[in-house]
Amino acid sequence: MRILMIIFGFLFLMAVAGGAGVMAIFWHFGQDLPDYTQLEDYEPQVMTRVHAADGALIAEYAREKRVFVPITAIPHKVTDAFVAAEDKNFWSHPGIDFASVLRAAVTNVVNLGTGRRPVGASTITQQVAKNFLLTNEVSYERKIKEAILSFRIERAFSKQHILELYLNEIYLGSGSYGVAAAALRYFDKSLDEVNVEEAAYLAALPKAPSNYHPVRNHDEAKARRNWVIGRMLEEKYITEAEAQAAWAAPLIGKTRESVDTYQADFFAEEVRRQLVDRYGEGMLYDGGLSVRSTVDPRMQTIADKALLEGLVDYDRRHGWRGPITTIELADDWQQKLREVEVPADIPWDRAVVLSTDADEAILGLMTGEQGRIPKRFLTWARPWQKGQTLGPVVNKPSDVINAGDVIYVKHFAELDGEQLPPNTYGLRQIPNVNGALVAMDPHTGRVLAMSGGFSHDLSKFNRATQARRQPGSAFKPFVYLAALDQGFTPSTLVLDAPFVIDQGPGLGKWKPGNYSGKFYGPSTMRLGIEKSRNLMTVRLAQTIGMPVVADYAERFGIVDKLPEVLSMALGAAETTVMRLTAAYAELVNGGKKITPTLIDRIQDRRGSVIYRRDERDCAQCQDVAFRNQMPPDLPDTREQLTDPASAFQMVHIMEGVIQSGTGRTIAELGYPLAGKTGTTNDSRDAWFVGFAPDLAVGVYVGFDDNRSLGDREQGASAAAPIWKEFMRGALEGTKAIPFRTPPGIRMVRVDSRTGLPAGPGAQDVIWEAFKPGTIPASNDNVIDGGYDGNSGSDGGSGAVSGPGGIY
Numbered sequence: 001m002r003i004l005m006i007i008f009g010f011l012f013l014m015a016v017a018g019g020a021g022v023m024a025i026f027w028h029f030g031q032d033l034p035d036y037t038q039l040e041d042y043e044p045q046v047m048t049r050v051h052a053a054d055g056a057l058i059a060e061y062a063r064e065k066r067v068f069v070p071i072t073a074i075p076h077k078v079t080d081a082f083v084a085a086e087d088k089n090f091w092s093h094p095g096i097d098f099a100s101v102l103r104a105a106v107t108n109v110v111n112l113g114t115g116r117r118p119v120g121a122s123t124i125t126q127q128v129a130k131n132f133l134l135t136n137e138v139s140y141e142r143k144i145k146e147a148i149l150s151f152r153i154e155r156a157f158s159k160q161h162i163l164e165l166y167l168n169e170i171y172l173g174s175g176s177y178g179v180a181a182a183a184l185r186y187f188d189k190s191l192d193e194v195n196v197e198e199a200a201y202l203a204a205l206p207k208a209p210s211n212y213h214p215v216r217n218h219d220e221a222k223a224r225r226n227w228v229i230g231r232m233l234e235e236k237y238i239t240e241a242e243a244q245a246a247w248a249a250p251l252i253g254k255t256r257e258s259v260d261t262y263q264a265d266f267f268a269e270e271v272r273r274q275l276v277d278r279y280g281e282g283m284l285y286d287g288g289l290s291v292r293s294t295v296d297p298r299m300q301t302i303a304d305k306a307l308l309e310g311l312v313d314y315d316r317r318h319g320w321r322g323p324i325t326t327i328e329l330a331d332d333w334q335q336k337l338r339e340v341e342v343p344a345d346i347p348w349d350r351a352v353v354l355s356t357d358a359d360e361a362i363l364g365l366m367t368g369e370q371g372r373i374p375k376r377f378l379t380w381a382r383p384w385q386k387g388q389t390l391g392p393v394v395n396k397p398s399d400v401i402n403a404g405d406v407i408y409v410k411h412f413a414e415l416d417g418e419q420l421p422p423n424t425y426g427l428r429q430i431p432n433v434n435g436a437l438v439a440m441d442p443h444t445g446r447v448l449a450m451s452g453g454f455s456h457d458l459s460k461f462n463r464a465t466q467a468r469r470q471p472g473s474a475f476k477p478f479v480y481l482a483a484l485d486q487g488f489t490p491s492t493l494v495l496d497a498p499f500v501i502d503q504g505p506g507l508g509k510w511k512p513g514n515y516s517g518k519f520y521g522p523s524t525m526r527l528g529i530e531k532s533r534n535l536m537t538v539r540l541a542q543t544i545g546m547p548v549v550a551d552y553a554e555r556f557g558i559v560d561k562l563p564e565v566l567s568m569a570l571g572a573a574e575t576t577v578m579r580l581t582a583a584y585a586e587l588v589n590g591g592k593k594i595t596p597t598l599i600d601r602i603q604d605r606r607g608s609v610i611y612r613r614d615e616r617d618c619a620q621c622q623d624v625a626f627r628n629q630m631p632p633d634l635p636d637t638r639e640q641l642t643d644p645a646s647a648f649q650m651v652h653i654m655e656g657v658i659q660s661g662t663g664r665t666i667a668e669l670g671y672p673l674a675g676k677t678g679t680t681n682d683s684r685d686a687w688f689v690g691f692a693p694d695l696a697v698g699v700y701v702g703f704d705d706n707r708s709l710g711d712r713e714q715g716a717s718a719a720a721p722i723w724k725e726f727m728r729g730a731l732e733g734t735k736a737i738p739f740r741t742p743p744g745i746r747m748v749r750v751d752s753r754t755g756l757p758a759g760p761g762a763q764d765v766i767w768e769a770f771k772p773g774t775i776p777a778s779n780d781n782v783i784d785g786g787y788d789g790n791s792g793s794d795g796g797s798g799a800v801s802g803p804g805g806i807y
Contacts, residue, residue, distance in 0.1 A: 173209025491755025
């Protein structure tokens with residue numbers, strides 16, 4: 001008995017000493033450990049995703065490809081697979097699985113000298129401690145700290161929170177962080193779509209993701225997956241039948257292709273800039289925002305196509321500037337052709353000219369096949385000459401291209417109903433000219449489409465929002481609107497005659513002129529807009545005063561501060577396509593203030609809304625069951641910028657621009673449309689801005705270096721065709737509805753020349769819109785701007801030519 005007491009006493013002392021030693025170790029290594037409480041509010045780096053209005057994905061921004069999913073949204077089959085594979089006692093251990101540690105220690109002792117890799121026993125909690133708070137250093141010190149932190153983490157947080165951290169942070173190969181990103185990467189599925197065998201494969205990856213790629217290491221990956229399935233069966237997470245079916249299932253990895261994506265590069269980049277301005281780059285790339293944008297993918301596709309084709313059409317009118325480059329023709333021409341660097345978003349094929357004869361050019365394509373360009377497809381390609389003029393006519397293909405030239409080509413199966421021989425191509429070139437198109441909802445300011453240039457890959461500069469250019473005559477409607485608000489009518493006569501004004505000491509005299517170089521005498525305000533008369537606009541601005549014109553330019557958001565000089569009435573102040581399109585939208589919506597917006601809603605990583613475009617309160621919109629009831633009425637909080645009747649009169653006048661004015665080629669579309677051309681001095685800028693009742697669209701065309709588009713180019717030739725083609729596609733399949741008429745407007749038949757009510761049998765009659773009490777009985781008063789003709793109208797010495805090119 002005495003001996004037993006001695007033995008027990010010794011063992012007790014050893015246990016106390018061992019316990020004290022362990023406590024000492026824990027005390028020593030427990031000093032200055034990272035603060036584990038930060039895990040309570042830990043938010044992993046998660047990609048921000050930008051969606052179109054219909055939910056289609058248009059952009060992702062991230063430093064790591066991770067999609068954060070709360071533990072409550074992770075399917076049980078996924079959590080069960082990871083627990084079975086990585087930590088079978090996860091739900092019961094205190095942070096360390098002592099049984100597993102002992103088993104691993106015995107195994108490692110047995111394996112000493114065999115060269116086998118040591119067996120680990122890290123729990124999920126330990127992996128969280130290592131991944132979040134420690135380094136990957138292989139040492140006993142790190143393992144001890146890991147164990148201490150694991151105990152503390154288990155005391156501080158629930159098992160669900162620990163598992164949420166683990167499943168969203170873990171790296172699973174191929175650039176995928178977290179189980180949600182891995183499911184998309186390997187199976188093109190969201191987490192709620194994965195089956196048992198797919199969940200088991202994901203759980204097979206943490207040990208060595210690069211060793212278990214489903215394609216490169218198929219057999220090893222499948223064996224590891226099947227082992228996880230077995231572990232799930234052992235832990236009774238699945239039935240025998242489910243396990244047998246999962247084992248029998250093939251392992252097939254899928255590239256992520258089925259995700260519904262759209263290209264809207266300029267739009268997405270503008271959204272990115274706005275997100276950075278609002279939240280900073282950290283939130284953009286790591287914050288996991290879900291952004292619902294306003295872009296309509298169908299309209300964006302139409303906008304991109306219309307702008308591209310319009311710029312190409314302009315460019316072809318001004319000649320051929322030569323091939324992309326020239327290469328030596330040899331047996332390896334196909335490889336040399338592949339090595340020619342070109343922008344990724346150009347929609348044409350690359351080819352090299354192999355030979356030419358009198359009738360055609362023979363091409364070598366990227367595929368190794370051959371194609372042909374008939375001579376008649378090359379006749380447009382006369383040499384470009386300075387000043388946007390053309391060189392000699394094309395008589396044979398070698399006048400344009402020669403063997404070794406690398407060019408862009410577009411395939412044609414048929415042209416204008418004619419079936420063409422196989423492998424027929426047309427010659428293409430990237431335009432030097434550029435432009436922009438913006439389409440928006442005029443009632444809300446939601447931007448439905450935005451194209452900022454020919455190629456985003458070639459130039460990130462967004463000409464819709466960043467290019468400040470003179471609008472020319474596209475500004476004139478706001479001069480006339482100001483006059484309508486001051487009591488003038490569409491039938492008011494304004495003198496169209498020479499005008500010279502002294503600009504001040506040392507500045508000479510300003511002498512504007514009409515685009516045609518002619519004068520037309522007294523003309524109605526309607527004609528002043530329809531025919532884009534400069535002299536009438538200047539006289540009208542002189543009459544109402546430039547401070548009034550400046551006020552309208554600023555209140556409609558065209559410019560922030562308009563200089564109060566007469567040349568500004570002809571559109572000399574710079575603005576952007578976005579701002580001018582919004583101003584036109586405020587005309588067609590009845591004069592209501594809108595703010596152009598590209599974002600409808602932003603949610604954080606947990607789905608909470610942190611930004612909403614429409615900030616109006618709607619108590620009736622919360623927790624409502626839809627039973628076919630009418631939607632609730634919301635207050636209209638938009639600021640009224642002008643008299644709705646004046647706005648309608650301006651809209652009605654601009655209908656005339658399309659019906660019989662500078663935009664009359666658009667009338668064939670057959671929809672109620674209104675708009676205005678704009679061309680600046682020397683044809684440096686070409687515009688067409690206008691609207692349907694529920695769609696406002698602005699188009700701009702010009703060179704980035706601000707040189708002339710050419711003597712014969714103007715808004716009607718360069719911009720209006722793009723606007724027309726966009727409207728053709730955007731309105732296809734919709735009903736033609738008239739512009740909305742505000743209360744009090746009287747529609748009167750008038751003589752189009754005099755603006756007076758038309759009598760019986762009158763010819764050339766139009767309908768005109770008048771406010772109550774403003775229908776003219778006579779037109780004796782002619783607005784001359786207070787100009788008496790004595791300020792240098794002889795055009796003598798000192799008179800300077802004005803914007804006669806504005807149209």
